[in-house]
Amino acid sequence: MTNVLLIIFTITLLYLGIAHRLLTYIKILAFQGILLFGIAFIELIEIDLANLSFVLLETVIFKTIAIPLFLQYVMKRNRITRDAEPYLPNFMSLIIITLIIISTFLLSNTIPDARISKIYFVVALSTLFTGLFIIASRNKLITHVMGYLVIENGVLSCPWP
């Protein structure tokens, strides 16, 4: 089941590559929060109140509700226009994100460590690089913040196994 969520998580990265509007970015970030909650919930070793409330707070409350609302507030308050203004055309972004996924996949095959769960490794590392790519290729400051949040999601999806 976690594999399914991880595949959907990777699809959201591709969607980030072709999204035009800042509102779409915010929606994708919120959706990634829900996916992360699903992954964390399934991978929890023992479900007790402390664990569950921490995971719920970290993923659903912060990532899905608080941060998107705050970003929307910032956009309205500063009258930021709705376009993401990438330096590169979205077509190139999509190709680069696909290449990132392929190269992390190839990289995961060269590491002979049995302790690494490969699918988590691929998803986490490609999310991390996608976030870096979004920071590097978009013009606005608020998109850099969003890229940083994507990196954060990647880091969060890594240590679960």
Added chain:
Amino acid sequence: MISFILIILMSLIFTGIVIRTKSITSGRKGPGIFQPLKDLARLFKKGSVYSQTTSFIFQLAPSVYLASILMAVLVIPLGQYKGILSFEGDFVFFAYVLGAGKFFSILSAMDTGSSFEGMGASREALFSMFAEPAFFLLMGSFALLTGYTSFQQIFHSLHFGSSVSYVLMVLATYVLVMIALIENSRMPIDDPKTHLELTMVHEVMVLDNSGFDLGMILYGTPLKLAMYGGLIANLFMGDFPLVLTIPIFLGLQIAFAVTVGIIESFMARFRMNHNAQYILTLSSVSLLILLGVLLILGQFN
């Protein structure tokens, strides 16, 4: 053999169902299901007019186009029952025989010497080119998963095992539906009802065709849609007996036609310069299907 007959039967009412769905969703009375068929019959009774700038290629192309689609329909199986043609690697044959038909229709558009038609031909070639890697990655993944390379064997041995395979089926259905819409120049990519030559993709290529030739080209669209519908239906059949496969096949075809109608009613068309990136997304999604297949095979966990 059965699949060939079913696809031909379905192609006769496919556009009718699409048009009927569109008229119901927009609250109009609309034409009947057999209206496109009557239009085709009217065109088939007419003769053709040829421009003096065109050569024999222009007269040859519509027949080659229709023949290529009929050839491609021959390899579509029905669950565990083979199509009329079935051999190792027939999905490559399927893709390239369609490619040959498209090549001839592009040549005939260039043959007319009209700048509009050349523009449409260029767009159609670009969009099909972007859709092709998605199809090959998808079928290649299935070939890897099942260990076979012909449509009938691949679809026969596809089984829903783990939760990942359900996701793969959903993604594969999405990719195939989008490829069908791109190859037929339907709504999110191209609007078949547009009246401005500058924004057309497929329609502008056939502006010079008339009468019988136009009939052949127009009949190609429902035939191709029903063919892709058959391919999608095959994903869900496995090794069911004939009593079950025929209703599943017809039901999924009708569902596909209604889906196309609903997409055409409620979706706006993509901007022309954004089309390429949306089509390339299909290749990326197919790549994820490949990674999912590797996951199921245990190559990667």
